[in-house]
Amino acid sequence: MGGFAFYVWTSYAIFAAIFAWNVIQPLVHRRRVRERLARRLRRMQP
Amino acid sequence: MAQREAVIPATTTRRLWTWFHRLASPRYFYELAGRLIPWFGWAAAVLLAAGLYGGLWLAPPDYQQGDAYRIIFIHVPAAWMSLFAYVAMAGAGFIGLVWRIKLAEVVARACAPLGASFTLLALCTGSLWGKPMWGAYWVWDARLTSELVLLFLYLGYIALDAAIEDRRKAARATSVLALVGVVDIPIIHYSVEWWHTLHQGPTVFKLGGPSISLDMLVPLLLMVVAFKLFFFAMMLVRARTEVLEREVNSAWVREVVGEP
Numbered sequence: 465m466g467g468f469a470f471y472v473w474t475s476y477a478i479f480a481a482i483f484a485w486n487v488i489q490p491l492v493h494r495r496r497v498r499e500r501l502a503r504r505l506r507r508m509q510p
Numbered sequence: 511m512a513q514r515e516a517v518i519p520a521t522t523t524r525r526l527w528t529w530f531h532r533l534a535s536p537r538y539f540y541e542l543a544g545r546l547i548p549w550f551g552w553a554a555a556v557l558l559a560a561g562l563y564g565g566l567w568l569a570p571p572d573y574q575q576g577d578a579y580r581i582i583f584i585h586v587p588a589a590w591m592s593l594f595a596y597v598a599m600a601g602a603g604f605i606g607l608v609w610r611i612k613l614a615e616v617v618a619r620a621c622a623p624l625g626a627s628f629t630l631l632a633l634c635t636g637s638l639w640g641k642p643m644w645g646a647y648w649v650w651d652a653r654l655t656s657e658l659v660l661l662f663l664y665l666g667y668i669a670l671d672a673a674i675e676d677r678r679k680a681a682r683a684t685s686v687l688a689l690v691g692v693v694d695i696p697i698i699h700y701s702v703e704w705w706h707t708l709h710q711g712p713t714v715f716k717l718g719g720p721s722i723s724l725d726m727l728v729p730l731l732l733m734v735v736a737f738k739l740f741f742f743a744m745m746l747v748r749a750r751t752e753v754l755e756r757e758v759n760s761a762w763v764r765e766v767v768g769e770p
């Protein structure tokens with residue numbers, strides 16, 4: 465990267481990290497919510 | 511004056527209106543969004559790959575900045591999306607505030623973490639680009655400062671939302687915050703014209719058309735579209751999850767959640 469490797473690759477690394485978090489966190493949160501709601505609904509109808 | 515003739519037939523207007531009404535229904539939104547998310551997501555992935563390939567491999571080095579300019583393929587899409595997400599958030603908030611549509615409140619809330627992420631990304635990549643080019647990681651120029659303010663607006667929005675338990679009160683408060691802060695958007699956009707800034711002026715959206723070379727412009731636009739599709743995909747994921755939580759007492763949620 466013509467001497468600018470640190471700046472360019474760090475930028476792309478931050479991009480990758482932020483995008484990864486924005487993919488993983490909502491999906492993990494969704495799974496947890498579904499499990500919590502399923503448990504609550506199961507308890508309501510024994 | 512002669513009787514006015516409808517330019518759009520009444521049936522089309524009625525169908526559009528009906529569709530908007532249905533869209534406000536949480537259940538319909540949940541199902542529609544569920545079908546759209548994979549399309550947005552995979553399209554985003556493909557365009558990201560194409561944009562990254564075009565920007566990192568195909569595009570030549572810049573005659574002034576060498577390879578450092580390649581940060582543009584992250585920085586500009588992130589910055590544009592930071593503005594877009596805020597306008598979407600404020601717009602949805604406005605609709606929720608005025609028409610009391612729950613789904614608008616849900617969508618507004620879903621925009622916030624993504625908008626904050628894009629703003630942070632724009633600031634970090636801008637800083638990393640500024641150090642080799644300007645010699646400084648940060649300057650208090652109008653564009654950088656107003657974008658930093660945008661980050662504070664997003665974080666303030668998220669914090670305010672977390673601080674209020676009642677969802678409808680939280681939506682009202684955050685919508686007001688979003689609307690008050692929306693003035694920052696034109697400030698950010700026009701900052702490079704209104705003030706003497708270190709940050710460069712418009713290169714794409716200006717009179718006379720873009721002055722950036724085509725082999726750099728194409729990957730840039732691919733990344734812009736990719737970021738937009740990514741935003742829609744993950745915003746809808748967040749919104750759908752909140753819809754499940756809010757509508758938990760409905761029969762349809764019981765069905766959805768009951769499935770493994």
